Amino acid sequence: MSISLFTFEPWATIHQQQVEDALARVMPSEETSPARLHSAMRYAVLGGGKRVRALLSYAAAELVRAPAKSTDAAAVAVELIHAFSLVHDDMPCMDDDDLRRGKPSCHKQYGDATALLVGDALQSLAFQTIADTNAPQALKQVQVLAQATGSRGMCGGQSIDLQSTGLLLTRSELETMHQYKTGALIRASTLLGAYAAESTSEAHISLLNQYSENMGLAFQVVDDILDATADTQTLGKTAGKDALQEKSTYVSLLGIEEANALVKRLYEQTLQLLAGFDKQADPLRAIARFICERTS
Amino acid sequence: MSISLFTFEPWATIHQQQVEDALARVMPSEETSPARLHSAMRYAVLGGGKRVRALLSYAAAELVRAPAKSTDAAAVAVELIHAFSLVHDDMPCMDDDDLRRGKPSCHKQYGDATALLVGDALQSLAFQTIADTNAPQALKQVQVLAQATGSRGMCGGQSIDLQSTGLLLTRSELETMHQYKTGALIRASTLLGAYAAESTSEAHISLLNQYSENMGLAFQVVDDILDATADTQTLGKTAGKDALQEKSTYVSLLGIEEANALVKRLYEQTLQLLAGFDKQADPLRAIARFICERTS
Numbered sequence: 001m002s003i004s005l006f007t008f009e010p011w012a013t014i015h016q017q018q019v020e021d022a023l024a025r026v027m028p029s030e031e032t033s034p035a036r037l038h039s040a041m042r043y044a045v046l047g048g049g050k051r052v053r054a055l056l057s058y059a060a061a062e063l064v065r066a067p068a069k070s071t072d073a074a075a076v077a078v079e080l081i082h083a084f085s086l087v088h089d090d091m092p093c094m095d096d097d098d099l100r101r102g103k104p105s106c107h108k109q110y111g112d113a114t115a116l117l118v119g120d121a122l123q124s125l126a127f128q129t130i131a132d133t134n135a136p137q138a139l140k141q142v143q144v145l146a147q148a149t150g151s152r153g154m155c156g157g158q159s160i161d162l163q164s165t166g167l168l169l170t171r172s173e174l175e176t177m178h179q180y181k182t183g184a185l186i187r188a189s190t191l192l193g194a195y196a197a198e199s200t201s202e203a204h205i206s207l208l209n210q211y212s213e214n215m216g217l218a219f220q221v222v223d224d225i226l227d228a229t230a231d232t233q234t235l236g237k238t239a240g241k242d243a244l245q246e247k248s249t250y251v252s253l254l255g256i257e258e259a260n261a262l263v264k265r266l267y268e269q270t271l272q273l274l275a276g277f278d279k280q281a282d283p284l285r286a287i288a289r290f291i292c293e294r295t296s
Numbered sequence: 297m298s299i300s301l302f303t304f305e306p307w308a309t310i311h312q313q314q315v316e317d318a319l320a321r322v323m324p325s326e327e328t329s330p331a332r333l334h335s336a337m338r339y340a341v342l343g344g345g346k347r348v349r350a351l352l353s354y355a356a357a358e359l360v361r362a363p364a365k366s367t368d369a370a371a372v373a374v375e376l377i378h379a380f381s382l383v384h385d386d387m388p389c390m391d392d393d394d395l396r397r398g399k400p401s402c403h404k405q406y407g408d409a410t411a412l413l414v415g416d417a418l419q420s421l422a423f424q425t426i427a428d429t430n431a432p433q434a435l436k437q438v439q440v441l442a443q444a445t446g447s448r449g450m451c452g453g454q455s456i457d458l459q460s461t462g463l464l465l466t467r468s469e470l471e472t473m474h475q476y477k478t479g480a481l482i483r484a485s486t487l488l489g490a491y492a493a494e495s496t497s498e499a500h501i502s503l504l505n506q507y508s509e510n511m512g513l514a515f516q517v518v519d520d521i522l523d524a525t526a527d528t529q530t531l532g533k534t535a536g537k538d539a540l541q542e543k544s545t546y547v548s549l550l551g552i553e554e555a556n557a558l559v560k561r562l563y564e565q566t567l568q569l570l571a572g573f574d575k576q577a578d579p580l581r582a583i584a585r586f587i588c589e590r591t592s
Contacts, residue, residue, distance in 0.1 A: 028447060033472075037447050037455035088416060091389075093408035112389035113458050116412070117451045120384060120419065124446030127423045131438040139435050142427040150420030151324060151333050155413045159333035162409050176329075 006282035008290060012055060019054035019079060020046065022072040026080075026129050040110040040118045041125075045083045048101035048236075052219070052291065053078040053189040056212075059283035060193030064204050067196065070135040074192035077126040077141070081149055081185060084122035087115050089158065095241075102236040123149065130192075137195040144195065148188035157181025161247075169248035175217070182223075183216030190215075210273055211284060218266040218292050221259050224249035226296065228256065234296050267292040302578035304586060308351060315350035315375060316342065318368040322376075322425050336406040336414045337421075341379045344397035344532075348515070348587065349374040349485040352508075355579035356489030360500050363492065366431040370488035373422040373437070377445050377481060380418035383411050385454065391537075398532040419445065426488075433491040440491065444484035453477025457543075465544035471513070478519075479512030486511075506569055507580060514562040514588050517555050520545035522592065524552065530592050563588040 023045055030039040054075035061071040090097040090105040091112060098108050107115035130141045147153055157180030164177065190208045194200045224242065228251045232239045242249045250259045270288045274281045319341055326335040350371035357367040386393040386401040387408060394404050403411035422445075426437045443449055453476030460473065486504045490496045520538065524547045528535045538545045546555045566584045570577045 032448075034447065034452045034455040034459070034476075036459060037452060041447060084416075088412055091412065093387075093412060114455065116384055116387065116389060117447075117455050117458075120380075120415070120445075121447040121451040123416065123419050124442045124449070124451065127438055128442035128446060131435050131442060134435065139427050139430065139438075142423055142435075142438055146420045146424035146427060149416075150424060151330065151337060151413075151417040152328075153420070155417040155420065156330045156333060159330040159410065159413050162413075163330070163332060180330075 006279065006286060008283075008286035011283055011286065012290070015055055015058045015075075016051045018058070018072065019051055019075040022076045023079060026076050026125065036110070036114060037117055037121065040106060040114050041122060043109060044087050044106040044115075044118050045080065045122065048103070049079075049082075050294075051075075051079060052287070053082050053185060055283070055287055056186065056189040056215075057193035057196070059287050060190040060208055061196045062283050063208075063277070063280050064194050064197045064200055065280070066193065067198075070133045070138070070196040071193060073129050073133045073135070074141060074189075074196045077130050077145060078185065078189040078192060080122045080126035080129065081145065081154070081188075084119040084126070085154055085158070085185075087122070088119040091115055094158070094162075097238055097241075099232070099236070099238055135196065136198050137200065141192050141195045144188050144191050148184040153180055153184035153188075154182075157184070164248065166246050167248070169253075171253055174248055174250070174253060178220040179216065182220055183213065186216040186219060187212035207273065211270060211288075214266045214270045214273070215288060215291055218263050218270075218288075221250045221263050221266075222292065222294060224251045225256065225259050225263075226294075227251075230296065236296065263292050302575065302582060304579075304582035307579055307582065308586070311351055311354045311371075312347045314354070314368065315347050315371040318372045319375060322372050322421065332406070332410060333413055333417065336402060336410050337418060339405060340383050340402040340411075340414050341376065341418065344399070345375075345378075346590075347371075347375060348583070349378050349481060351579070351583055352482065352485040352511070353489035353492070355583050356486040356504055357492045358579050359504075359573070359576050360490050360493045360496055361576070362489065363494075366429045366434070366492040367489060369425050369429045369431070370437060370485075370492045373426050373441060374481065374485040374488060376418045376422035376425065377441065377450070377484075380415040380422070381450055381454070381481075383418070384415040387411055390454070390458075393534055393537075395528070395532070395534055431492065432494050433496065437488050437491045440484050440487050444480040449476055449480035449484075450478075453480070460544065462542050463544070465549075467549055470544055470546065470549060474516040475509075475512065478516050479509065482512040482515060483508035503569065507566060507584075510562045510566045510569070511584060511587055514559050514566075514584075517546045517559050517562075518588065518590060520547045521552065521555050521559075522590075523547075526592065532592065559588050 027042055028038045032038050057075040087106045089095050090100055091107050097105055106118055130138050157177055160177045190212045194204055194208055227242045230239055274285055323338055324334045328334050353371040383402045385391050386396055387403050393401055402414055426434050453473055456473045486508045490500055490504055523538045526535055570581055
């Protein structure tokens with residue numbers, strides 16, 4: 001197995017632009033009433049981020065050769081859910097963060113009330129975008145995304161996180177929290193891409209579930225490493241917050257060295273997982289590498 | 297046309313209990329992790345409210361003779377969306393209301409961060425509940441509900457409301473705001489009930505659209521009348537807030553007498569609309585009367 005013929009950068013750039021364009025189309029213009037809300041939604045969503053979740057949707061869709069239109073909808077939906085969670089997480093009653101993607105966070109720019117509504121409306125728009133495709137497996141996509149977003153997914157993980165600040169978590173408790181908080185949406189991102197096809201085999205779903213589990217964990221461990229080692233300017237968000245807030249992290253639990261070794265191990269396992277596939281799995285391999293080796 | 301053989305109270309009581317039971321089933325128990333979030337979700341949703349939106353779903357389903365199971369899901373979904381909007385609207389950065397359905401509002405009981413997550417998770421659960429039915433028109437229901445909830449529905453109406461406080465609105469501006477803020481979800485409630493059937497005729501949808509438009513308007517005018525005339529204990533929420541916050545209302549715009557006359561006119565028009573139907577429209581007639589004559 002080799003990834004020498006596939007280069008990640010141009011593939012990622014094309015698909016980052018593709019989801020950016022699709023996001024810009026799906027959100028009402030700043031002139032559409034209510035103008036302030038639509039302006040704030042576009043501010044929160046457009047022009048930033050690595051779009052890792054969208055890339056996962058596109059990569060999984062490539063594995064199963066799904067059509068472009070319903071793949072765009074999947075990529076848009078997972079990015080809208082991600083953006084909504086960032087807007088709400090940054091609010092004063094949650095993480096109280098003034099900076100997001102190098103800009104003032106949504107509530108700093110538009111006020112708390114509008115930020116609250118922005119998050120709510122972005123969530124609705126995610127489900128609407130999927131439903132509007134009328135694609136054969138759209139209802140399945142709604143199921144997966146709703147479960148990943150709700151109380152036994154992203155929102156649930158955030159709730160466990162809130163309750164855990166200042167407590168020492170075991171590694172198993174930490175993993176449960178992150179499976180909910182970030183893992184669930186990463187899994188949904190790949191599955192929504194796969195369900196963008198007319199039909200999807202159980203074998204593909206099972207493979208993507210394993211892939212997502214590895215990547216969800218790797219993503220969080222890298223996040224913790226970066227929070228502990230990178231600076232605010234590089235990250236585009238406030239660095240060093242975990243230690244400040246006395247949060248249990250993979251770094252506080254394992255130390256930097258063992259955390260780095262865990263990421264390396266997850267990356268190698270993931271390449272093994274994809275060993276039976278030809279170049280249709282190249283994007284999945286490249287994203288795995290990107291997630292494990294990113295520096296911001 | 298006569299409603300003498302149909303009595304609203306027993307029909308409403310049965311269906312209020314039916315949606316209450318379905319809501320209690322669809323929400324994870326207070327023992328399911330994250331326990332605090334699930335406890336707060338159940339606190340915010342169960343044991344209160346007139347369930348007008350659920351009754352509209354059941355009444356519309358009765359008109360088109362939809363099966364019980366997917367009608368329950370429709371009724372649950374619209375009540376979850378309504379409950380989520382109340383939790384977020386009551387938060388300090390929005391209406392800052394301490395009292396809801398005669399109890400401390402969700403953020404007073406569980407804190408702002410949990411209330412934020414409760415609203416987010418209830419919204420996801422609404423879409424999940426519909427999608428999980430796998431009913432023939434479930435995707436259509438997701439479309440209608442997402443549109444009614446988002447930036448050109450309920451959230452949009454709330455945004456216009458925020459921007460309008462202290463301003464004098466024209467009647468047309470006031471109607472637009474309320475069409476978004478409450479009308480959209482009332483319309484979605486009847487349409488989701490109708491789409492609980494295996495298929496739904498254009499004629500039924502068109503009738504229910506007109507019915508919903510009248511009822512959305514009547515509901516809001518009555519709300520404004522009650523806010524101006526009833527006391528906090530009767531309402532189970534803080535009375536007299538509109539005048540205090542200098543909000544434009546149908547009462548401030550038309551005066552009490554003309555507002556009452558408008559409600560009466562809307563009720564009569566709605567009975568006319570349903571004149572061609574037999575007893576399958578009795579629940580819709582009775583809800584119209586209830587909405588127009590309610591005192592809390």
